[in-house]
Amino acid sequence: MSKGTKVKLLSGLGKDIFDFLELGGRIFKNREVLRYSYIPDSLPHREEEIRTLARILITSLKGDTPSNIMIYGMTGTGKTVVSKLLMKALQDKSEILENQYFSFFMDIHSTFMPTWLDNALREAVSFLGIEELFGREVIRDIFKPVKCIYINCQQMDTQYRVLTQIANRLTPFNDEDRLPVSGLPMDEVHSRLLGKLDSSDSLIIIILDEVDRLVFKSGDDVLYTLTRINEELSNSRVSLLGISNNLHFLEYLDSRVKSSLGAEELVFHPYNANQLRDILKQRSEEAFYPEAIDYDVISYCAALAAQENGDARKALDILRVSAEMAERDHSPKLSDIYVRQAQKKIEMDRVNQVVRTLPLQTKLVLYSILQLKLGGRIKTTTKEVVETYSNYAQRLDLTVLGRRQVVNLMGELDKLGLIQSKVISFGRHGRTTVVEANVPSTEILNNLHNGILSRLKGIRPRLIYNTSF
Ligand SMILES: Nc1ncnc2c1ncn2[C@@H]1O[C@H](COP(=O)(O)OP(=O)(O)OP(=O)(O)O)[C@@H](O)[C@H]1O
Ligand SMILES: [Mg+2]
Known part of the structure; x- marks a missing residue:
């Protein structure tokens, strides 16, 4: 095609293209909100579970090592999103507390100092950093920061990959000291991991999501290593939070690992239709223009998903796909018809995926x-x-x-x-x-x-x- 024809074609289409784009924007106010990676600020109907977990994990902010925890629950019951929300809250709180401790520390010093010396000290802190000036040990005796490391064990499904991943999360991206994705003997991985953990001088919470997959593929050696690791650390402490779909998962483990990892256990139950409706309502308010969706449609999506094991992911999928279909049709509103079509499409996609493999x-x-x-x-x-x-x-x-x-x-x-x-x-x-x-x-x-x-x-x-x- 010559350059001239291309330009002509485009200019011929021009007006329609922009009309289309204009019409395309009547449903979604913010698409991001319906993506899997989005973490809402609040999680309806998981308040009790969040409170229970927070009660256990809060000890980390006081410098104690929290008990290891296992979370169980069927798919789409909010295990991952609750853990990620808590992880973020814990790290934010830890940062706030760290700053408060340091200001308190500085204030004690300045009480006994003339103003000129206090000013000089504050300047030195901003230049060198507080740890450099007073010594790391002194500062860490006052406060140990909390660090959370999230590992998806479906992707990291061998002992080597899990341990190197933990070590690398504690190492800056461009650092030469990062561990390679393969090739090191296990005892070297182990000793380098210990070095990284200890030099981070913090309380480290490791979330092992879908941990059952790791164990069924590679055995429980890695859990044995991690549940024993505190015995080999001097400055840092490690706590584990395991997540599994399989309620009987602990039965497959060595008895020592079992009692340590399952020190605290929590089960997330499937959502019922009313709970799913509240979850969808919260997301819809953020995702759609108010006139684009009615409460009845939300209830309908929730009822369909409730029939299929109370899976919130499924409910959100139905809502997202039906909204995409409505938008593609330039419809100003999301109706039941789109919800039914979306459910069919999702089911067909699932079947095609199974058939392909x-x-x-x-x-x-x-x-x-x-x-x-x-x-x-x-x-x-x-x-x-x-x-x-x-x-x-x-x-x-x-x-x-x-x-x-x-x-x-x-x-x-x-x-x-x-x-x-x-x-x-x-x-x-x-x-x-x-x-x-x-x-x-x-x-x-x-x-x-x-x-x-x-x-x-x-x-x-x-x-x-x-x-x-
Ligand atoms: N109470 C809730 N409020 C808002 N959104 C929720 C809630 N529970 C789950 N979700 C959403 O539902 C989807 C599935 O949740 P999540 O990934 O946490 O499930 P899961 O229990 O980890 O499932 P799986 O076992 O399949 O990994 C996510 O998009 C999550 O944001
Ligand atoms: Mg999950």
Whole structure:
């Protein structure tokens, strides 16, 4: 395309583009508020949990080491957001107290000093810093700052990664002394971590979010190390706050780790529809223009999410996606229709995500069931699935799995909720397993038609058996 044509095209579109942008802004006042990373100033219906945790953690501000804590709860019950909010509050408070202690310290000195010396001292403090002037030990005897380190153990899922991550959070970004992401022997990682912890001369609260994943992947050595680490420290102290979806997680741990990490335990219960409504209402007030959303729509989103385990993340997702849809339609208001569409879209995205990560042979079994459905077999039999699968596998030059293996893969698909199988008895004529897809065939087949399976496009299965269920 020549430069001239491009300019012409753009100028032709110009007015519409800006009209579109203008119309696009009627729903969202502040999109940030609905992002996962946003931490609201208050968390409705978690006041009691926040108070309990604060009561335990506040000892850190008095220079004592708080007990280790375990938080449990199902997904979307606010475990992460509550911990992050507390972490921020604790660090802010620690900074305020540190400043107050230092002013108090300075004031005591100045009481006994002539004004000229007091002024000179204050100038020296602003130039050198108070620690340099009076000596670090003196200052740290008066007040130990609190530092919080948040680790997501789904990403940091080995002992090496967790320990180096903690050490590096205590090291400036451009410092040469940062630990490499791999390659050091564990005893060196351990001793360098001890050095970093001790020289930080503070009370360190380490939050291990999704700690169950770390233990199931790499064992509990890392927790053993961390629960014992205070025995090797002279200047600093460490407290742990573990977060898990799995209520029985502690049962998998060595008994010494178990009693130390679970010194305090707290369970976050799922939200009910009314609680979710309050959470959504609070976010909506910040996120949307007042005329863009009605209270009824908020209640509807909350009711839908409450049916699915009281997950606040799900509730916020439904609200965000429906608002995005309304905005894309240039609608001035978010209505129930968008909420229903959003719920469908979220569900489809979830299913597509699950399908995408299936192993190839499992994908092919699902593919066979969906092709049979598309060909009119809403319900089919194991026999027909096995036969269809075998034909497709041969066409693709894949290893053709036997009946038993295909049935096992169907069991996996059933567990994931993608299909449903049921045994039907025909009395003395025997029994048969009836299989039905739980997902829309056209959409999921489109998703499956990439990579090697794209070679099956347009190849219909043969429907050879008479079925009537
Ligand atoms: N009481 C609340 N008030 C406001 N927002 C909340 C509240 N509880 C949860 N949320 C929001 O819901 C979403 C999910 O919360 P969070 O990530 O803390 O859940 P979680 O319990 O850690 O879930 P998971 O186990 O899946 O990690 C976040 O966007 C969070 O801000
Ligand atoms: Mg979480």
